[in-house]
Amino acid sequence: MRGTALRGHAPTSLKPVRILLWHGYLLGGTGSNVYTRALAREWMRAGHDVTIVCQERHPERYDLAGARVVVPELPGGLLPVFVLDEYEGLEARLLQDFTGEQRAAYVEANAQALRALEPADVVFANHVLLGGPVGRASGLRYAVKAHGSELEYSMRGRPELERWGAESLADATAVFVGSEHIRSVLEDVVGHIDRVHEVPPGVDVEEFVPEERAAALAGLIEESRCDPTDGDERHPDPGNAERFAEFFAEPAPTVVYVGKLIENKGVQILFEALQSVDARAVVVGFGDYRSELEARAPDRVLFTGALEHRHLVHLLPLADVSVVPSIFPEAFGMVAAEAAAAGVPPVVADHSGLAEIAAGIAAEYPAAFAGLTSFPSGDAAALADRLRTLLALPERAELGLAARRAVERNWSWTRVAVRLLEPLRRG
DSSP, X not given: OOOOOOTTOOOOSSOOOEEXXXXXXXXXXXXXXXXXXXXXXXXXXXXXXXXXXXXXXXXXXXXXXXXXXXXXXOGGGEEEESSOOOBTTBEEEEGGGSOHHHHHHHHHHHHHHHHTTOOOSEEEEESHHHHXXXXXXXXXXXXXXOOSHIIIIIITTOHHHHHHHHHHHTTOSEEEESSHHHHHHHHHHHOOOSSEEEOOOOBOTXXXXXXXXXXXXXXXXXXXXXXXXXXXXXXXXXXXXXXXXXXXXXXXXXXXXXSOOSXXXXXXXXXXXXXXXXXXXXXXXXXXXXXXXXXXXXXXXXXXXXXXXXXXXXXXXXXXXXXXXXXXXXXXXXXXXXXXXXXXXXEEESSHHHHHHHHHHHTTSOGGGGGGGEEOTTXXXXXXXXXXXXXXXXXXXXHHHHHHHHHHHHOBHHHHHHHHHHHHHHO
């Protein structure tokens, strides 16, 4: 086995499993990318044998605990996506804009890559489309993880894609959803599916921890000095080290947002709320709405571009509150859970998978403060009220530690990795 036990992770006493972990995209940046690399790392640490089949050209940038990475060549260099972004060496095109022939060619190229890696105990494929069709076409035993973006952005309301998703899941050994909300969305979009298991995504509770302010700032600046300066939107903004040093030179109430810069993420709601809150803000992410947000931003807002976990583990402890103001359904509040693990109280829009995060954290809060974990979606005044209350609380640090306890109890990656294999072992 290539995997080793790291940082206190003991190898499993159960028989090791050979897993082909299929993901159509990269290993850094957005939620499903982070999910894939974290899962590969945890399974490797537990003694399993993991090969990731994805489009990541630079796997050496990430701690995969020895997992192998295979990059299939895509026909015509075409990559089906749910939200348009730039991808090195590929032409990203919305899944719904692919022709039937292009979809079939993409599926077969990836299925062939999986077959070339036999034998394997299971293919664990991300996204109903196109993970389901790829897993099914491989001829191997497969499970599918629904992430939500494919369901909401590409499949819903498109009968051909909805039928294809349902057909692709019919033979899966297991289908995983990250929340009750995504279970409901999955059924809305593809109809009833058997063998659906609800397992939330995880958080690395050893990486995201509370950190003393001076050490956090020094770590953030040091990491930022190592950033590339190529101006790629998926990379941090050039000059971040100097900007962070200046921005955090003096303590002040600080709110942080981490996520895509697209309209559906609701950053504009946060900006409206900040108009009546005495706080500065850090906005982390990339996307086609950035220029509009920069034009709308109130005073004392720092845009950083995309940041990786190596930055966020230091940035989050420098914030007083984390906000997830999305106005569109979310599968899970990964960013909120990571902030909570770092001891930063999160405030999230009260809907979809975000509401489940809020409920889990509220359960650890004293009853008087339970309502501070969420606000009605799109309600900037309510968000402003939550922020003013949290920023004024002498007990805010204690709430941050309570939020971390919720993460340790519910969402550690070690526990998630074990739970995902349980139905596969039974099957």
